Amino acid sequence: MSDKTIHALYTDDDVLLGAVKQVREKHYHIEEVFTPFPVHGLEKAMGIADTRLAINAFLYGLVGLTVATVMMNYIMIQDWPQNIGGKPSFSYLENMPAFVPIMFELTVFFAAHLMVITFYLRSRLWPFKSAENPDVRTTDDHFLMEIDATGKDIEEMSKFLHDTGAVEIKIIDKDAH
């Protein structure tokens, strides 16, 4: 038996959200949903596990803080201590307030940039990559739900999806691709 996938297209994010819930109640397996913009609450409705990006961000921030501390300690204390306004230039701790802005900026810098890079890697995005979305209309005004239909009754499933508000239903035979 060949692998079959159903593409159900919707034109409204609220309808889509309701449909996702109904489809999951029916225990059909949603493979992916393509939307033209982030739909609030969609990942919860799809039952996707929480993103761990926030934890990464925290860790990246710590890395940035460490880099800033080590860097400023080397530049301003170890390598070339300078007398700036009579501040104690031979102790990082006593001179710390002067370095707080740098520590803060590098914390933010590392957290932000590494988070973006992580996001791209995790989403398998890189320059010149060809788009994965199966229908160009999902970049405009359509929402596409990809459901696994292997071994299911296609007829019944199409009818059910139509009832959830789908405006267009396509059956894709994966072998044909």
Next chain:
Amino acid sequence: MYKVSSKLKIFAFVLIGLGALLTVGGFLSAPASEDAVREMLANDASHGYGHGSTDTHQVVSHDAHDDAHASNAHGDEHASGHESDHVEHLYHQLANKPWSALYVACFFFFMIALGCTAFYAIQKVAQAGWSPGLFRVMEGISSYLLVGGILMFVLLLATGLGANHIFTWMNPGVAEVGHENYDALVAGKTGFLNVPFWLIRAGAFLVGWNLYRWNIRKFSLKQDEEPEGNVWYKKGFKHSAMFLVFFIVTESIMSWDWIMSFDPHWFSTLFGWYVFASMFVSGITVIALVTIYLKSRGHLEFINDSHIHDLAKFMFGISIFWTYLWFSQFMLIWYSNIPEEVTYFITRIEDYNILFFGMVAINFLFPLLILMNSDFKRVNWFVVTAGIFILLGHYLDIYVMVMPATVGDSWFIGMPEIGSFMLFAGIFLLVIFNTISKAPLLAKGDPFIGESKHFHY
């Protein structure tokens, strides 16, 4: 309708009674005269606790303190010796202690109400959709503005009339050339910093803030009874916008008058913002705590996790905003190291080290680490824990703003401090819950109430 439980009432009355008792005890235990201080010092010395000249650190810090407060200058007639100066100085500090404690606690609870009023006005002007469900809670907390404002004004009036000497710029003869209290720097500021004008300003600000609070509560209740149109809502919007303009100017001046003038030689241009951040985060924290309390009693059924989450986000964000201002003020003055500016931080770092840096840790690190995680912001006991520490931290913040100028290194958190905190906490609780019980908890007339009910993050 919410009804104040008798348990809460008893708790508030016990706080008031016990607090009043401790406060009075604090006043009674303050030395009555310089002789009493001399006797006390002699007793301390015989117990092996040297409070005076044997401790070099104290001598140094006393000198720094005298520089910072030249208006405390000890006159020529007291030139008999350092010992006598020291006794007189210590006497003034100890006599100031209960008054300062009263002042700090009175201001702290007043500023919670004021911060909450500002938050409320911002919600109105922003036409926020998430918060109308909390309007009655905010109105309740801001109702302390009247009682607290009266208490604050009475305290300021008593101070202005000479009941105590916590403000050195009020010393007699401070602007008279040749007088023993003459202080050239303060003399140059008397055009602004004189008791009558100072009291007039305080009165005008308090009337202005209370006028807004009175009107907006009235409009909010009337809008509930208005089935058609948003007449009162629109009126409230306009009043809130006008109030915010009035507030940010007057709040800034209030912070110079009521707090910064404790150190009349010193000034900081962002002090108004700094005090504002403190009152804003305290106000929001109390909104969150009261909301969680009412919910735990089975009220506010239309308030969900997302509302708590939003309040916790504000607590988190404004705590960091406060730190940003604290650090901006500290770093610039620390770096430039100009003597007349840096004395402010030298007295605090030398005499208040634990409180000064401990308070930053409580107000910054604690909310940062506890409330950073998105899920924790929805867990009530996390929010409550963070909230209690934030309130404690901001009490200490005000404490460290006021005390170094009034009691110097003779600070101690004892009877009058704890007592007056309890006293005003009791009055505060009684007033706010009484107001909350006066009206339905749902501001049903607000045009955004539906959105607030369905608010979902």
